[in-house]
Amino acid sequence: xxTVDIFVxxxxxxxxxxAALVAFHPNILHAAVSLIFSLLSVAGLYGALGADFLAAAxxxxxxxxxxxxILFAVMMSENIYRSRFLDNGGKFLFPFTLSLVILFGLxxxxxxxxxxxxxxxxRNLTTTVESIGLALVGPYAIVFQYVAIVLLSGLIGAVVVxxxxxxxxxxxxx
Amino acid sequence: MSGIADNxxxxxxxxxxxxxxxxxxxxxxxxxxxxxMGVELMLNAAAxxxxxxxxxxxxxxxxxxxxxxxxxxxxxxxxxxxAVALAIVLRxxxxxxxxxxxxxxxxKG
Numbered sequence: 001x002x003t004v005d006i007f008v009x010x011x012x013x014x015x016x017x018x019a020a021l022v023a024f025h026p027n028i029l030h031a032a033v034s035l036i037f038s039l040l041s042v043a044g045l046y047g048a049l050g051a052d053f054l055a056a057a058x059x060x061x062x063x064x065x066x067x068x069x070i071l072f073a074v075m076m077s078e079n080i081y082r083s084r085f086l087d088n089g090g091k092f093l094f095p096f097t098l099s100l101v102i103l104f105g106l107x108x109x110x111x112x113x114x115x116x117x118x119x120x121x122x123r124n125l126t127t128t129v130e131s132i133g134l135a136l137v138g139p140y141a142i143v144f145q146y147v148a149i150v151l152l153s154g155l156i157g158a159v160v161v162x163x164x165x166x167x168x169x170x171x172x173x174x
Numbered sequence: 175m176s177g178i179a180d181n182x183x184x185x186x187x188x189x190x191x192x193x194x195x196x197x198x199x200x201x202x203x204x205x206x207x208x209x210x211m212g213v214e215l216m217l218n219a220a221a222x223x224x225x226x227x228x229x230x231x232x233x234x235x236x237x238x239x240x241x242x243x244x245x246x247x248x249x250x251x252x253x254x255x256x257a258v259a260l261a262i263v264l265r266x267x268x269x270x271x272x273x274x275x276x277x278x279x280x281x282k283g
Contacts, residue, residue, distance in 0.1 A: 001177060001178070002177055002179070004177070004179040005177040005178040005179045007179070008178050008179040008184070009178055012184070012188050015188065015192065016188070016191055016192075019191065019192050019195040019196075019215055020195055022195060022199055022211055022212070022215060023195045023196075023198040023199040023202070023212065023215075024198075024202075028203075028205050028207060028208055031199075031208065031211060032207070032211065035211050035214065035215070038192070038215065038218070039214075039218060042192075042218045042221075042222055045185065045188070045222060045225075046222075046225055046245075048179055049185070049225050049226060049228075049229040050229055051225050051228075051229070051242050051245070053242065053246075054221075054225060054242055054245050054246060054249075057246060057249055058249065061249050061250075061252075061253055062214075062218075062249065062252070065253060065256070066214065066252060066253060066256040069256045069257070069260050070207060070210065070211060070214075070256070072260070073207050073210075073260050073263050073264075074207055076264075076267065092202060094201070095197070095198055095201035095202050096198070098197065098201070099194045099197050099198050099201075102190075102193070102194055102197065103190060103191070103194045106186075106190040106193070106194075107187060107190060110183050110186045110187060110190065111183070115182050115183070115230070116232050128239055128242060131239050132239055132242055132243065132246065135239060135240075135243055136243070140243055143247065147247055147250050147251070150251070150254060151250065151253075151254050154254035154255075154257055154258050155254075155257055157258060157261070158257040158258045158260070158261035159261070161258070161261040161262060161264075161265055162260075162261035162264045162265060164268070
């Protein structure tokens with residue numbers, strides 16, 4: 001086993017364990033912290049697949065941004081420690097059945113499909129930043145602009161939704 | 175038998191496992207933030223698939239990066255989703271004083 005094999009194996013084990021904790025840990029704060037490790041393992045797999053820019057973007061946007069937002073929302077919600085968040089009255093039969101069916105079907109498809117080339121990853125030492133930048137202003141320029149518009153409208157919508165509404169204040173004052 | 179890191183099915187199986195845990199978190203959590211974390215896991219699984227297919231593609235060379243672009247857009251959309259989801263969580267918490275999704279059942283409160 002080479003060094004990359006050991007790295008991928010470690011990332012896989014860390015990712016699976018932390019993803020299981022995200023799904024099943026009764027404390028939502030611990031689940032959010034284990035989501036950090038799950039996203040870190042995905043970033044490590046990006047690195048092992050030769051996607052250096054995506055690994056950095058994953059670290060910055062997910063681990064640095066989205067996790068902070070999630071942790072803020074978790075801290076803001078009261079009774080983190082008082083109630084268990086997983087007590088849904090034993091309604092586990094449908095989710096587990098559905099997940100097992102999906103996992104079984106996906107693994108059957110993965111095993112049955114003759115993948116065209118499964119020998120080696122193009123793990124060259126050149127960076128992908130220049131190619132991604134050229135693609136974003138070349139063939140993907142329209143998509144890039146569209147995503148920018150979606151980001152702007154999403155942020156404006158988030159501000160509008162989260163802002164306290166005035167008529168509710170009047171109702172509360174009356 | 176090639177190594178672990180050079181096997182496409184390893185990445186696809188990992189992605190399937192991430193996706194299934196995301197579905198489980200989305201279906202079993204009694205908390206809007208828990209659902210949201212499950213959605214993040216599923217988005218990550220899809221993005222990992224794109225990058226794996228790109229790396230093992232027949233045309234893989236240093237400037238053929240369409241899978242990377244797709245994953246980048248997935249990350250951007252996840253960031254937008256995080257902002258909107260936090261705003262909705264804030265509103266629901268301000269109105270209901272809890273964030274149990276089963277308590278938010280009426281449309282116009």
